[in-house]
Amino acid sequence: MGASKLHIYSEEINQMATMAKVFAHPARLSILQYISKQDSCICNDIVDEIGLSQPTISQHLKVINEAGLLKGSFEGKSICYCLNVDRFQEFQSHLNTFFNTTASNCC
Amino acid sequence: MGASKLHIYSEEINQMATMAKVFAHPARLSILQYISKQDSCICNDIVDEIGLSQPTISQHLKVINEAGLLKGSFEGKSICYCLNVDRFQEFQSHLNTFFNTTASNCC
DNA sequence: ATGTAATATTGCAATATTACGATATTAAAA
DNA sequence: TTTTAATATCGTAATATTGCAATATTACAT
Numbered sequence: 477m478g479a480s481k482l483h484i485y486s487e488e489i490n491q492m493a494t495m496a497k498v499f500a501h502p503a504r505l506s507i508l509q510y511i512s513k514q515d516s517c518i519c520n521d522i523v524d525e526i527g528l529s530q531p532t533i534s535q536h537l538k539v540i541n542e543a544g545l546l547k548g549s550f551e552g553k554s555i556c557y558c559l560n561v562d563r564f565q566e567f568q569s570h571l572n573t574f575f576n577t578t579a580s581n582c583c
Numbered sequence: 584m585g586a587s588k589l590h591i592y593s594e595e596i597n598q599m600a601t602m603a604k605v606f607a608h609p610a611r612l613s614i615l616q617y618i619s620k621q622d623s624c625i626c627n628d629i630v631d632e633i634g635l636s637q638p639t640i641s642q643h644l645k646v647i648n649e650a651g652l653l654k655g656s657f658e659g660k661s662i663c664y665c666l667n668v669d670r671f672q673e674f675q676s677h678l679n680t681f682f683n684t685t686a687s688n689c690c
Numbered sequence: 691a692t693g694t695a696a697t698a699t700t701g702c703a704a705t706a707t708t709a710c711g712a713t714a715t716t717a718a719a720a
Numbered sequence: 721t722t723t724t725a726a727t728a729t730c731g732t733a734a735t736a737t738t739g740c741a742a743t744a745t746t747a748c749a750t
Binding site: 481490492493497501502504506508509527567568571574580 | 599603671672675
C-alpha cells in the first residue's frame with residue numbers, strides 16, 4: 477500500500493485536497509508570486525529568479541496550469557503566463573468556506 | 584535528487600507551503616471536519632468514521648497536531664482532541680494574505 | 691530549409707508520503 | 721497485579737513527488 481485511498485472521501489474533500497496541494501510546494505508559491513508581480517511572465521525568467529532548472533520549473537507550471545490557475549498567451553516563441561485571477565479567487569473562496577464552516581462548529 | 588530545495592525560498596514561503604501541506608490530504612481534511620463537528624473527539628471514533636487504520640489516523644493526527652491545530656485533553660484512557668481555533672484562524676489569515684497580495688498585483 | 695531560442699517531455703534517481711501490521715505504551719478497570 | 725481498551729510508535733512496502741540531464745518540440749529568424 478501507500479497511495480491515498482481517494483474513494484473513501486467525498487468529491488468535495490478530494491477537490492479541496494487537490495487545491496491545497498498546488499500551494500503545498502514553495503516553488504509553486506514562488507512562481508505564483510512572481511507571475512503576479514510581473515505584467516507578464518516567461519518561463520526562463522522564473523528559472524533565473526527561483527533557482528531551479530528549466531524542466532523543473534516547467535513541471536511546476538504544468539501543475540499550476542492544470543489546476544486552472546494560469547492564463548497563457550503566446551508572444552513569439554515565448555509564452556506569456558498570467559494568473560487566472562477568477563480561478564485564483566475561486567480557490568480562495570473555497571478554502572475560506574472550509575475554514576469558516578469547520579471553525580464555527582467547533583467546541 | 585528529489586527532495587525539495589527549501590533553502591532557496593524565503594522563510595515565509597516555506598511556512599506557507601508547510602501550512603498548505605496539512606490541508607493537502609483528504610484524510611486530514613476529513614479529520615479536521617470531523618473534529619469540529621463533535622464536542623470532543625476520540626481517535627478510534629475517527630477510525631470508524633473515515634475508514635483508515637488506527638495507525639494511519641494516528642499518523643495524520645500527528646501531522647495536524649505538529650502544525651499546532653489541535654488542543655488535546657486527556658479523559659481517562661482516551662484523548663479528547665479539539666480544534667485549536669485560534670491557530671486555525673491564524674492559518675486562514677496567512678493564506679488569505681497570500682491570496683490577496685498575489686491577486687492584487689496581477690496584470 | 692536551416693539555425694536558434696524558448697518551452698515541453700521523457701527517463702531516471704533521490705526523497706517523501708501514505709498505509710498498515712506488529713508491537714509498545716499508557717491508564718483505567720477488574 | 722493482571723487484564724483490557726485506547727492511542728502511539730516502529731518497520732516496511734507501495735506509491736507519489738521532486739529535480740535534473742538529455743532530448744523533443746515549437747515557432748520565429750536568417
